[in-house]
Structures are given as structure tokens and as C-alpha cells.
Amino acid sequence: MSSTMYSRIRRWFACSLALAAIACAHAQPSSSAEPDPMPADSASDAAGTAKVRGRGVALEAEFAYAGSKRVVTVSYRVHNLSAGPLAVFDRGDRHAVATGRQTAGAIAAPAWRIEGGDVSLSHAAAPLPNPAPVSPPTPLAIRVAAGAQTAGRFEFALPGLDAPKRLRWCLGVAAFEDRDFTAPESAGGVEVWRASFAVVERQQLVCTPWFDVAANGFAAR
Template sequence: MPVSDIARATIEGEGVALEVALSREGQGVRVDYRIRNTGAVPLLVFDRGDRHAVLTRRQLSGAVGVPALREDPGGRATLLHVARALPVPPPTVPPTPLARRVDPGTRVDGGFGFSGWLSARPRQVRWCVGIGVADEQRMFSPDATGEVQVWQADFGYADDQQVLCTPWFDMESGTFEA
């Protein structure tokens, strides 16, 4: 793929920098990213799906999870890797958020492809990722059996994570919206 077919962006957050590259991949999109902890406290990155997906073998432990898809007005779609709240009523096996830890001064890389649109391919796509402060009281059951070590995190992160989103990516031109 020519370098010109890849749209790149850097998104700064509180104590974190997200470097991301989006490109078209068939009828879908390819997202490759690097998350750098630029702050003084450890962070959690909620890009590893949920425990229910691992237990039901829809996802390997430690792998990047399949993002949630939200169809937005105007032919837009948002892909979400975020901690989600506990559903009501709670299921027997709850979708406990999985995250990887990023210590101060370190970085992590990831990537995924997505083409599971609910209807026609959207006109524009963006990707959002949730980042939370790593609180030992809210993290449990570390699992290092997969690609990377992941932690289960409490559902409260759904309310207090910071969510970093890319600009809108135009699926026709392969560029970010100006």
C-alpha cells in the first residue's frame, strides 16, 4: 500500500498521546496505533475487549478486541474500544472490561481491521479508545497467557475514562476530514 493511502494523526490527552494510522482495507478499515504514557501515573488502555468474549472463545486473551460499532447520522460510523458500563439487568457472565497497563514513559502498539458494518459501508469512520488511570483497587485478575498481559477492570471506568477519538476518516478518499 502506498504511503499516500494512509492517513495519520496524533491526538493528545491528559498524560497520554495517541498516534494512529487509518487506511482502507477492502470494504473495511485498518487501524494501527501507538499509545504513549506521557504522564507520571500508570494508565489502562481499554483496547482488549471484555472477559465474556474471552470466556466464550470469540477472542483470544491479550488480543485486541473487536470494537463496538456505533452508527452515527450522515453515513458515519464510530468504532469504540472503551470500558462499558455493566448492563442492566446484569448478565450471568458480565462483560468485564479488559485493559493493558502502560507505565509512565512507556508505549504500547496495537492494530486491527474492521469490516463488520451493520448496513452499507459508511461514508466516514472514526476510532475511539478509552484510557483510564491505573488504580490497583479497581484492577484484578491479571492474565499473561496471551499476546500481552491484560487486567480485568471494574465497570466504573465507563464513567471516568478519557476517550480519545481520531478525526473522521473518509472511506472514499482515504484521508482525514479537514
């Protein structure tokens, strides 16, 4: 191999590593145990409201984005369409509550990921870290009875300096099975349950379509 060709290969490899480092710096790490977004039927209207249907659940979400503050507001309603109770993972984790980073019973700050100009937000049961900490981030959930619904709202200041092109939000839900949920506590006007990390494997993520910031509406899909 010529010295010129060898130099070109070295420059290409260095640039590839640099680009990978930049991408990692702008995204939260994810676990292989995190479920994929579930394929769902969805619809949207000009008012910025998306309607998504998953297995035994329907989600309505409305987005409002304030460009001057880089803040997105998400208002949502979850309908339990299944024959049994549903666990909704939008209340954070027990460690965050114990350390004062999360108010008991309140809707937690979402996890986030940036890919290019797209920002994905999510509320979901996260897997147990490895190695496991002394005080594990036990997922917290509310219980929605069969045929019932719950509503919530949160605001999130987007990280970074660049304006987002598209936004979406995913919500983790799972069938509420008694063996996986313990220690219910009343806080913030709701009953919050501690979930086993086993629910991470069987939860489904119900995601909104992409919200186009420039068009101020959801993209049809």
C-alpha cells in the first residue's frame, strides 16, 4: 500500500471517530432492553393533536412549541381500552423521588434523544443499570382501571442550541399484573405504584407521529 493511500485511510478513520463522538455527546445512552416503539394506528389534525392507538390503549397528545424559549408543552390523555387495568409509566422512578429530584406523584421530566434535527421525548420504565446501584431507580406507575382514562401535561426545555426540526413523544404502558407492582402510595392526588424491573421487557411504547416545528403540526403517517 502506498504512503498516500495509507494517509487517506488514516484521515477517513479519524473523521469517522470524531463524527461518532459528536453524535454520542448529543444523545442519552439507551439500553438494548428498551422496547422498540410499537407500530400503532395514528391520526392528526391541523390543531396539533395526535391520536394514536396501541394494544389495548389509545393516546391523544397535543403539542405546543415556544421557539423563543425552546420549550415544548405536551398535553395528553390515555384511554385504557383493555379488559384489565393498565400501568402508565409517566411518574419517574423511586430513586429520583427519594433524592428530591422528582416530586412524588408528579409527572416526571421525560428522557430525551437527539438525532440530527429530530428530538424524541419519552416516559417509560427504564431497565436496571449494570452494575446495579445501592438505591435502584425503581420505575413508578399509575394504575388505570379497565375502560377508564387519565390525563397529564408536562413542559420540557429542549437541550442544545439548534432549533429542532421535528419532535415526538413516546409513552410506556403495560398490563397491570399484581405480581409486578407493590407499595402503592397516594401522592399528588394519584396512587403511585412501584414496578418490578420485569415490566421493562413487556411494556409497549406508544409514540406520537412526528411534530413538524416549522409547519406547527403533526405529519401524517
